[in-house]
Amino acid sequence: MTGLRARQKADRNRRILDAAALLFREVGYDSARIEDIAERAEVSVGTFYNYYENKGDILVATVSMEVEEVLAAGRTIVDNPPSSVEGALEALIGQYYDHSLVYLSKEMWRTAMAISIQQPESPFSKRYTELDRRLCDQVSTLIHKLQVKGLVSPGTDVRAIGEMLFNNLNMMFIEFAKHEALPLEELKARVSRQNRPLAALIAAP
Amino acid sequence: MTGLRARQKADRNRRILDAAALLFREVGYDSARIEDIAERAEVSVGTFYNYYENKGDILVATVSMEVEEVLAAGRTIVDNPPSSVEGALEALIGQYYDHSLVYLSKEMWRTAMAISIQQPESPFSKRYTELDRRLCDQVSTLIHKLQVKGLVSPGTDVRAIGEMLFNNLNMMFIEFAKHEALPLEELKARVSRQNRPLAALIAAP
DNA sequence: AAAAAAGATTGAATGAATTCATTTTTTAAG
DNA sequence: CTTAAAAAATGAATTCATTCAATCTTTTTT
Secondary structure, eight states: OOOHHHHHHHHHHHHHHHHHHHHHHHHOTTTOOHHHHHHHTTOOHHHHHHHOSSHHHHHHHHHHHHHHHHHHHHHHHHHSOOSSHHHHHHHHHHHHHHHHHHHOOHHHHHHHHHHHHHOTTSHHHHHHHHHHHHHHHHHHHHHHHHHHTTSBOTTOOHHHHHHHHHHHHHHHHHHHHHOTTOOHHHHHHHHHHHHHHHHHHHBOO | OOOHHHHHHHHHHHHHHHHHHHHHHHHOTTTOOHHHHHHHTTOOHHHHHHHOSSHHHHHHHHHHHHHHHHHHHHHHHHHSOOSSHHHHHHHHHHHHHHHHTTTOOHHHHHHHHHHHHHOTTSHHHHHHHHHHHHHHHHHHHHHHHHHHTTSBOTTOOHHHHHHHHHHHHHHHHHHHHHOTTOOHHHHHHHHHHHHHHHHHHHBOO
16 A cells, blocks of 8 residues: 555645646636635645745646646647648647647736746746647657658658747747737637648648 | 936936846846845835836846847848848848847846746837837848849748748747757757758748 | 925835744654 | 654745835926
């Protein structure tokens, strides 16, 4: 059996994370007080800080769980991509974007992305950055698959193109999160337009 | 003559901005206390807040001045670009990156970018976003100029390509700012590699 | 040039994140 | 089963950004 200590630790950790995620969604990041998170998790403020370095850290942890989902959702597309470069990109990126707002508000995304930039050394920022890298890899993998299928011309530098596409879709998502009024569909349309020429250029003749 | 009030206002504003910029560089953003900034500017804490909405705002103001410089530096390249797509992009982007660390530390950039994402409605965040838009336009303008010169194929969607290039160089700069150890030359080399295939694809035959 | 109005400055008070010396709980040793 | 050592939890104290009612300065009006 797992030691009592380990079990209690896992349990408290979950209670804190759940309480925080819920409160962030209910009242927003700024208005959520550590004291309230701790109270809901039936834990003292000090204990909160034994589990998370600071307030930002737990938000990034929450958001990271969501990115894991996005990554998993992306796999279904990569495993079975539409048979045109443009269509495949649109499907994968659409999947990313659609998932993004299911559990998280734009404010939560903004804050999490901001923190991962500002305190890149905190443990959860590192995890977030790692997840970004995996998303980027996923885009490259998609292009590579299309190349193997003969849909992308053989000479293409898959990694370079993949990185550029990912950095673009990521930056566009940041802009999207910054503008409370911008709808998801508008974001998708803009990114599609940006991708179109590149997709055409790398498509096999 | 300008009214006394207007003169005093401009003077105080400058003193506050100078004090803040200096202190941020000396001790970093987090360790710089508003009280210290105010003291150096020979102004009360309350007055500081009459001039800037919050601590972040004055950092973004500092960084924005630097982006203005970067933009001006970019114009010299756009006005007289090297005569290959790859060379022109390398020159413009190199110019951006070289300027970026003259007066500002990576930490200052990180913090400013984080704030502009997190509080997009604050006045200086808007200014920062506007400057980013102008940088993006500058990249598009460069491509357009090359197109007029016959170096880029006529059908190219200049805006789409420009936006993608800019978003990529911007995101790469964020990554650069996140890794204290990553040297400027490495950043440039990575971005060049990413740009190369795109440059080749849009180059006129 | 005195009085009134408008505009700015001030710093003590507020509120929330974070720290840390103590206390409590769990595990390991005898 | 006690006891010592290690690990965690606790919450009062600290630190800093931010606010705001009171005060002072400049401008406008009479």
